[in-house]
Amino acid sequence: MVKTAELIQVLTSEAIELLKSLIETPSFSREEAGTALLLEGFFQKKDIPFERLKNNIWAKNLHFDAKKPTILLNSHHDTVKPNKSWTLDPFRTIEEDDKLYGLGSNDAGGCLVSLIATFCYFYDRENLAYNIIIAATAEEEISGKEGLEIVAPLLPEIAFAIVGEPTEMHLAVAEKGLLVLDCIAKGKSGHAAREEGDNAIYKALKDIEWITKYQFPKVSPTLGPIKMSVTIINAGTQHNVVPDTCVFTVDVRVTDQYTLEEIISEIQQNIQSEVVPRSIRLRPSSIPIDHPIVFEGLKLGRETYGSPTTSDQALLDCPSLKMGPGHSARSHSADEFIYIHEIGEGIVQYIKMLEGVVTQ
Structure with a gap:
């Protein structure tokens, strides 16, 4: 347990540093090449093989077994453009009173780095009941066609997905x-x-x-x-x-x-x-309320709800759960921020929920 706690602490620190780098690298939709390079560098430093298509990066767990079902962890690294009400530099990370300010910090940088840390936690684990894939994708903010939509066909069949969006780590079991x-x-x-x-x-x-x-x-x-x-x-x-x-x-x-x-x-x-x-691509999404990953979240005291907003879930043809650290109301707002403790808590919750599924 001590080693596990230490590992999570290290992964959390790495996630926060990665988030700072992502914030400081402009990544408007269709202009995510800089953050894609950052993500490549992160995986290279950890000796984790990855694939890239345009500005999308994805990786599989070390002991990937095609005979096993696969879980997809996905979030996006593109951002909207800062609105005129910003009083801070949107591309400069500022830490103040447990807040980390910066464009994309809440939507959805905190979710992405938390999911990456979770993937790294399980990366070299043997004898998992599921494979795990992490996908950091582009163009989510504009519902673009060169983000998750071009990655999904290249992935193995997905049993279920966790899509990282700021939900205060509550469980969005359905999305319009x-x-x-x-x-x-x-x-x-x-x-x-x-x-x-x-x-x-x-x-x-x-x-x-x-x-x-x-x-x-x-x-x-x-x-x-x-x-x-x-x-x-x-x-x-x-x-x-x-x-x-x-x-x-x-x-x-x-x-x-x-x-x-x-x-x-x-x-x-x-x-x-x-x-x-204009399009019939963005379909409603859901996951059964009695799904094992939902059950694990409920065990941790999280609540279920239906989300009125649309995310990359709409592009997935599998059961999917939307959840992540941060608060939806901060998304696209001036002086956007995420609480630093939300990232650590998010990583711990993701890990606990997946532990209850992948080690069964």
Whole structure:
């Protein structure tokens, strides 16, 4: 037990130092080459073989056995751009009162380094019931196509995944998917002063009214109802011309009760506007509430909930649990930070949960 405690302490210190380096290396989505090199260097220093595709890095445990099921540990190393409200240098780590400030510290650097430390803890362990793969991926913040989406097909079949996002180490057992729809209302142009034309704005308003009032009948026990929000609208060229086109965008947060195709069909049948989905990639995710990894988390006093936000879970075709150190409300905020103790506690909890599964 003493050696185990000492090892976790060393891994925690390494994780914090790695996080500082990641913060100080700009890694906006699609511009993560610098942090990818840092991650390469980390694994090289520990003599852990890894693979890289574009800005994605992944590695397998030393005694990987293709006959065994595999667990994926995944988080991202890209960040959003700092907003104008920052009062600190977003690329300079500042430690103050147990807080580590810096862009990406909370979302999702703390999660990533904690999962990397957890992987290192199990890396050379023999006789595990599962293989373990760590994947540090890119483009999560923009739901890009050159992050986890291009890595997943290269991995062995995944039994289940832990996706690192700041949840205060509570267990997000379900996550809403995302469907973005561009809707086009079509009318006929004419002079606004005369009884001419067919105003596309008025047609769009009728459709928007249906969207704001409609409730999908099936409600998810973990994620609640589907939520539709009209977030962008654009029409017209000048004040005296009746517009013949009005385009509006609908943000749909999808639950596990419907497929994306079913939702699109329901909307198409109830509005006049043409409905064009931008993508059907970001599907809802979940893991059974009685899954062994969830059970291990509950044993540690953690709570389960359904997450309204979307992560790389949406790209995985396996049961997945979203959890990690940090707080979701700090993500994308000015002067972003993570408590240093959250990283150590996160590593310990990840290890305890996996110990209960991989050593059975």
